[in-house]
Amino acid sequence: MLLVIVRRILILIPMLVMLSMTCFAIIQLPPGDYLSTYILNLENQGLVVDEAEVARLTQRYGLGQPLHVQYLRWMRNFLAHGDLGRSFGSYGSSHSNKPVTDIIAERLPATIIISIVSTIVVWAVAIPIGIYSATHQYSLTDYVATFVGFIGLALPNFLFAIIIMWIVFAQTGHAVTGLFSLEFRHAPWSIAKAIDMLKNIWAPVLVLSTAGIAGMIRVMRANLLDELNKQYVVTARSKGLSERRLLWKYPVRIAFNPIFSTIGWLLPAIVGGEALVSIVFNLNTIGPVLLSAVLRQDMYLAGSIIMILSALTLIGTLISDLALVWLDPRIRYD
Amino acid sequence: MDEADNKGAPSHDLAPAPDADSSIEYLSRAALIRRRFWRHRLARLGIAVLLPLYFLAIFADFVAPYRADTRLKGFKDAPPSVIRFGVEANIFQPYVYARKRSFHSKTFREIYTEVEEVKYPIHFFVRGEPYSVLGLFELDIHLFGVEDGTNITLFGTDIVGRDLFSRTTIAARVSLFIGLGGVAISFVLGCLIGGISGYFGGIIDEFIQRVIDLLIAIPTLPLWMALSAAIPIKWSVTQTYFAITIVLSVVGWTGLARVVRGKLLSLRDLDFVTAARLSGGSDLYVITRHLLPNFASHLIVSLTLAIPGMILGETALSFIGLGMQEPGVSWGVLLQDTMNFGALVHQPWKLIPGFFIIVTVLMFNFVGDGLRDAADPYSL
Numbered sequence: 001m002l003l004v005i006v007r008r009i010l011i012l013i014p015m016l017v018m019l020s021m022t023c024f025a026i027i028q029l030p031p032g033d034y035l036s037t038y039i040l041n042l043e044n045q046g047l048v049v050d051e052a053e054v055a056r057l058t059q060r061y062g063l064g065q066p067l068h069v070q071y072l073r074w075m076r077n078f079l080a081h082g083d084l085g086r087s088f089g090s091y092g093s094s095h096s097n098k099p100v101t102d103i104i105a106e107r108l109p110a111t112i113i114i115s116i117v118s119t120i121v122v123w124a125v126a127i128p129i130g131i132y133s134a135t136h137q138y139s140l141t142d143y144v145a146t147f148v149g150f151i152g153l154a155l156p157n158f159l160f161a162i163i164i165m166w167i168v169f170a171q172t173g174h175a176v177t178g179l180f181s182l183e184f185r186h187a188p189w190s191i192a193k194a195i196d197m198l199k200n201i202w203a204p205v206l207v208l209s210t211a212g213i214a215g216m217i218r219v220m221r222a223n224l225l226d227e228l229n230k231q232y233v234v235t236a237r238s239k240g241l242s243e244r245r246l247l248w249k250y251p252v253r254i255a256f257n258p259i260f261s262t263i264g265w266l267l268p269a270i271v272g273g274e275a276l277v278s279i280v281f282n283l284n285t286i287g288p289v290l291l292s293a294v295l296r297q298d299m300y301l302a303g304s305i306i307m308i309l310s311a312l313t314l315i316g317t318l319i320s321d322l323a324l325v326w327l328d329p330r331i332r333y334d
Numbered sequence: 335m336d337e338a339d340n341k342g343a344p345s346h347d348l349a350p351a352p353d354a355d356s357s358i359e360y361l362s363r364a365a366l367i368r369r370r371f372w373r374h375r376l377a378r379l380g381i382a383v384l385l386p387l388y389f390l391a392i393f394a395d396f397v398a399p400y401r402a403d404t405r406l407k408g409f410k411d412a413p414p415s416v417i418r419f420g421v422e423a424n425i426f427q428p429y430v431y432a433r434k435r436s437f438h439s440k441t442f443r444e445i446y447t448e449v450e451e452v453k454y455p456i457h458f459f460v461r462g463e464p465y466s467v468l469g470l471f472e473l474d475i476h477l478f479g480v481e482d483g484t485n486i487t488l489f490g491t492d493i494v495g496r497d498l499f500s501r502t503t504i505a506a507r508v509s510l511f512i513g514l515g516g517v518a519i520s521f522v523l524g525c526l527i528g529g530i531s532g533y534f535g536g537i538i539d540e541f542i543q544r545v546i547d548l549l550i551a552i553p554t555l556p557l558w559m560a561l562s563a564a565i566p567i568k569w570s571v572t573q574t575y576f577a578i579t580i581v582l583s584v585v586g587w588t589g590l591a592r593v594v595r596g597k598l599l600s601l602r603d604l605d606f607v608t609a610a611r612l613s614g615g616s617d618l619y620v621i622t623r624h625l626l627p628n629f630a631s632h633l634i635v636s637l638t639l640a641i642p643g644m645i646l647g648e649t650a651l652s653f654i655g656l657g658m659q660e661p662g663v664s665w666g667v668l669l670q671d672t673m674n675f676g677a678l679v680h681q682p683w684k685l686i687p688g689f690f691i692i693v694t695v696l697m698f699n700f701v702g703d704g705l706r707d708a709a710d711p712y713s714l
Contacts, residue, residue, distance in 0.1 A: 014544065015544065015547065015548055015551075018544065018545070018548050019548055019551075019552070022548065022552070026557075026560045026561065029560075029561070029563070029564040030563055030564045031564075031566065150696060150699060150700075151692075151696070153642075153695070153696075153699060154642070154691075154692045154693075154695040154696040154699065155692055156646050156649055156650060156653075156688070156691060156692075156695075157650070158650060158653055158654075158669075159669065159672075159685075159688045159691070159692075162669075162672050162673070162675055162678070162685075163685070165675040166672075166675045166678040166679065166682075169675055169676060169679065170678075170679045175675075175676075268550065268551060268552065268553040268554060269553075269554070271553040271556075272553035272554045272555035272556055272557075273555065275553070275555055275556050275559070276555055276650055276654065279654055280673070290556055290559060290560075291559065291654055291656075294559045294560055294562070294563040294656060295563075295655065295656070297563055299563070302559075302560045302563060303560065305556065306552065306553075306556050306557060306560055309552075309553050309556055310548075310551055310552040310553065313551050313552070313553060314551050317551060
């Protein structure tokens, strides 16, 4: 067990290094370098850039030097000082030209909360329905679940979000936008604020989990159907095991495995979907920042956001892999 | 379809078919797959919907009564035209009424009322605004239209008075074909990289697999967003279109490469591959002639199921303003108008392009499911 965990963590390290290289490539991708875009941005605001500042920034990012030097400098600043570079823009607060890490740290908690809640909802809803669909194949519920599953796969996230906003607004006049109502937006955490959040968070969670639920019902149903047709199930039944015990003891446990092992694909989908849905719902998460960073070619911010999101996804995948090892002894003793 | 296959296949076969009943045994693999596919009801529905949609996209300029950027003066946010049917001089004739605009006394919102005096018949194959065909020559024949003096807007108009029906049909071209383009690029990349990975194995395989793991772990939409940041704003519609296609396939090839690699790994040590290699077949020859045909059906299924993801990807990118840019239109661009959900209460027709997206993606999933069932030798 310990060996498996150590090996998995060791694989993670080169993955993270490759990830940081990919993200650095993304930062370098747009034509023109950081500094010229930065100067252009300042000039657009009617500000003059002084020579000393330019020299300081050139030195800081290693601009003009070969790419690998720039990359190493960027990584060293991050690992040694937690510095990923600076953003052009101001996000919310008056202080412009903020460190990228500050902006991300401000927004990350809401992103993580929504992603985790959505993942839990996906599992809590999809697994029971999948089991029911498989055990009651071709029943009305099965057909309804299959139909909803197809629609869930075909309905784009953002369109679903808009339709929800539209319906809620048309019926109640309440605009489901932002995570908190106005009066709580800058208030410190309290029970009232948490209740207020629940009033708004259901919409993004509903939107985000629908696509995941649709996919997972299909996987769970197919896995369990495969298992239910196997001979050991027939044997167990012929020996007089009760249906409930029979179902939960073996086939369901085995059908869980592919679901655990594909969480590595579910997570990027939810995090990626979260970015888009947050833009529509105007949530205070990473998504809208990423969009405005990309539109402004604020690349240190954009590249760093992708790096942090992907790193979290990789770690989430690692945790789920370890859960699989714990769940399935066959892998543990491999 | 089934009949034709039954009769067609055995006649080319060396063994003569004794009678019609046993001829079923001589069906080729392709014919078997085709038969099973056509038996899949949802897949048939998918084909029946997708084919007309693609025809609509190809002949969009002809079907649309107006150009995508034509502004109908005085018809901002107009609702869909109501088509009525009547018999005029013994001919069954659809017609519309002209509409008059007034303003709500308090909100100043446009209100359109029909003037039920003059009937404007809908004519077919009428002359209208010119459009170019493949950039070669100009035509001005449109499928339908009404006489000057009024207009016909089947899906209503947008905030500057552009006909949403015309825009939706013309946008279909980008939205429907970007999936095919993206899948084509993914196909080449996936086969090539997956093939190298599976055929050679060893360190190359390990490295490629880690790269794929990494690309799968990066949340797709943020990655697409960042990559599309590199597309210069000054680029023309066509350039942007190709750039987005490439952005979409950066992620798309990974799934296919995995399929190709997995299949190659299981096949490469089989006897017939060794025999081909011993007979002096080059690597490329063995891969393309002996290995690829073995899982071609599997590839087609993966490709079909990848198309809807690409269509959704382009739509999402265009919706947030990172994909197609005006004057280029795609369904995602059209849906930008729905961002203002308050306006939707009064102008729900702006959601119509979204309906097209849902139907297209749904139908591709049906066809993909049908193909998968048909290509699976164990399902009968």
